[in-house]
Amino acid sequence: MNKRFSKKLLDKHDKITKQFVIDNLPFFLEVEYPGLVLFENGNKYGVDLVGVTTAEKVVCVEVEHKLDEGWENEYPYEDIRIPYRKLKFAQSEDETLFVLVNYNFTRMALIPATTLLEIKPTKINTRYVRGEDFFCIPTELVRFFEIPDGKKESSEQRFRQFKLVQDAQEETGQGQPQAQSGDVQELWGQHEKRGL
Numbered sequence: 001m002n003k004r005f006s007k008k009l010l011d012k013h014d015k016i017t018k019q020f021v022i023d024n025l026p027f028f029l030e031v032e033y034p035g036l037v038l039f040e041n042g043n044k045y046g047v048d049l050v051g052v053t054t055a056e057k058v059v060c061v062e063v064e065h066k067l068d069e070g071w072e073n074e075y076p077y078e079d080i081r082i083p084y085r086k087l088k089f090a091q092s093e094d095e096t097l098f099v100l101v102n103y104n105f106t107r108m109a110l111i112p113a114t115t116l117l118e119i120k121p122t123k124i125n126t127r128y129v130r131g132e133d134f135f136c137i138p139t140e141l142v143r144f145f146e147i148p149d150g151k152k153e154s155s156e157q158r159f160r161q162f163k164l165v166q167d168a169q170e171e172t173g174q175g176q177p178q179a180q181s182g183d184v185q186e187l188w189g190q191h192e193k194r195g196l
Contacts, residue, residue, distance in 0.1 A: 017065040017101050018048055024108065025061065025099060026051075028145045033059055047089045047096060060096040062089045071102045080109055080142055081124065082116055084133035090116045110143040 018040055026036040035054030038061060041047055049061040070076050082098055089096050090113035098111040121133040 014048075014063075014065075018063050020101055020105055021049060021061060021063050021099050021108070024145075024147060025110075027148075028108070028110075033057065047092070058094045060089065060092055060094050062086055062096065062098050064098070064100045066100050066102055069103050072104050072106065075102075075107075075109065075139060075142075075144060077139070079136040079138050080111065081134040081136050082111065084121045084135065087116075087135075089113070106147050108145045108147075110145065111137050111141070115141050 022038045022040075026033070026038065029036055033051075033053045036051050036059060038049045038051035038059075041050045041060075047060040048063040051059045051061065053059065080100060086098070089098075092113070096113035098113065098116065100109040100111075102108070115137060116135050119135045119137055122136050123131045124134050124136075126132055
């Protein structure tokens with residue numbers, strides 16, 4: 001059984017986390033994806049971010065903010081769990097990356113879709129649902145990135161922004177309004193839109 005979609009949880013973390021990845025991930029992937037530029041996907045049912053490199057290679061990125069306060073520095077667990085319901089993104093014809101951001105926006109974990117596809121799903125009980133299927137990715141198959149000192153101020157600002165939104169939502173009982181996405185169609189130019 002999969003966890004039911006929660007707009008409240010999504011609104012609480014989604015926009016801030018996506019922007020953090022847009023701002024930071026290309027720095028770490030400059031060798032593999034030169035000139036990578038990421039944008040929010042205009043398809044709200046598709047992968048979170050889409051991008052293109054200077055060689056016009058399309059890259060898709062699915063983003064998650066880990067709310068576990070235990071992951072502030074080194075990742076403390078044996079594996080990273082990606083919900084089975086995200087398999088559809090891993091099966092895209094475009095290269096897809098899964099990126100997790102730690103609680104305080106100082107570290108990221110990266111899992112290529114090809115790694116996810118090699119793992120057999122496992123049923124796990126979570127605080128939201130019993131018996132949800134996850135891909136449990138051993139940490140030795142994951143790339144971890146620490147935000148460099150020069151960008152730490154940005155991480156601290158992002159974390160303060162996240163906490164302000166979280167506190168305001170708790171006080172008012174309302175979700176953060178959905179942000180406008182960038183114009184992804186303009187980025188594609190000659191690329192066909194493939195239902196990302």
